[in-house]
Amino acid sequence: MKTKFQWRLTSASSTLSEAAETKTARLAALYPVLAKLPAALLRRIGDAAQTLSLPAGATVFDERQPCRGFPFVLDGAIRVAKLSAGGRELPLYRVVAGESCIITSSCLLGHADYNARGVTEGPTTLALLPRELFDEMLGEPAFRDFVFALFSERMAELMQLVEEVAFRKLDQRLASLLLGKGRVVHATHQQLADELGSVREMVSRLLKGFAEQGLVKLGREQVEVLDPSGLRKVASVT
Structure with missing residues (x-):
């Protein structure tokens, strides 16, 4: 509180x-x-x-x-x-x-x-x-x-x-955010959503998609980056 x-x-x-x-x-x-x-x-x-x-x-x-x-x-x-x-x-x-x-x-x-x-x-x-x-x-x-x-x-x-x-999609911004925090990101989905100005449900859905693609591994209050080059491709898509 x-x-x-x-x-x-x-x-x-x-x-x-x-x-x-x-x-x-x-x-x-x-x-x-x-x-x-x-x-x-x-x-x-x-x-x-x-x-x-x-x-x-x-x-x-x-x-x-x-x-x-x-x-x-x-x-x-x-x-x-x-x-x-x-x-x-x-x-x-x-x-x-x-x-x-x-x-x-x-x-x-x-x-x-x-x-x-x-x-x-x-x-x-x-x-x-x-x-x-x-x-x-x-x-x-x-x-x-x-x-x-x-x-x-x-x-x-x-x-x-x-x-x-205004000009970048949420998945691009999330990928950029994860890449800027090191190999293991110690943060909850809510904290990541707060940093992006979004809501937890949308960030959780995108993280689940990243995990299914083998880009990240999800854990308790942490996200491990498995494929940085793959995340960079997501971040740079126009």
């Missing part, structure tokens, strides 16, 4: 404490762009950043929820997905340490609510900056370039996802 995300406020002081210095150093190591900011602003970031420790499966943000700040991922990963009215998920992208979430950035820039869901893939630690500080940081060219460079990278990924969903 997913744990609802709750903000944990941390105390701030007018001067940089030892804990704040450690936090700032860790942030700067993962996000080198912060070292390009004015020293006074960097000290304020160390003071104001709220450290959040979340378990696996925690909902970091959800659709129609207001955005409360700009997150830096220190450890772990966040899986961002779009949900349909029927409860199906279409994975959009992952955010790991050193990266940030463009949906959060767009919500802050547009003063809008979230239009997707973010869930931790494992134990995850975030440093959350308040909206007001994010707005001030955007006034610095280095940080502004960092944010919009992420927009550019993510948009390219999302356009590729749109192309995959």
Whole structure:
């Protein structure tokens, strides 16, 4: 069962404490762009950043929820997905340490609510900056370039996802997904369906067909790839 995300406020002081210095150093190591900011602003970031420790499966943000700040991922990963009215998920992208979430950035820039869901893939630690500080940081060219460079990278990924969903059949996409996970894929049919934005029944039917063709061997919560060249042919059929 997913744990609802709750903000944990941390105390701030007018001067940089030892804990704040450690936090700032860790942030700067993962996000080198912060070292390009004015020293006074960097000290304020160390003071104001709220450290959040979340378990696996925690909902970091959800659709129609207001955005409360700009997150830096220190450890772990966040899986961002779009949900349909029927409860199906279409994975959009992952955010790991050193990266940030463009949906959060767009919500802050547009003063809008979230239009997707973010869930931790494992134990995850975030440093959350308040909206007001994010707005001030955007006034610095280095940080502004960092944010919009992420927009550019993510948009390219999302356009590729749109192309995959719109122009490739599900069997092609499933074959490509299996080929990209090694010889033995440790995942349930539901997890594979979630990654493809499909439903378990359709993925199970396709996997059964792959197995009958000798392309894969199905086991408990795993799929063993027996014929990679055969799967590549399925993936490349136009």
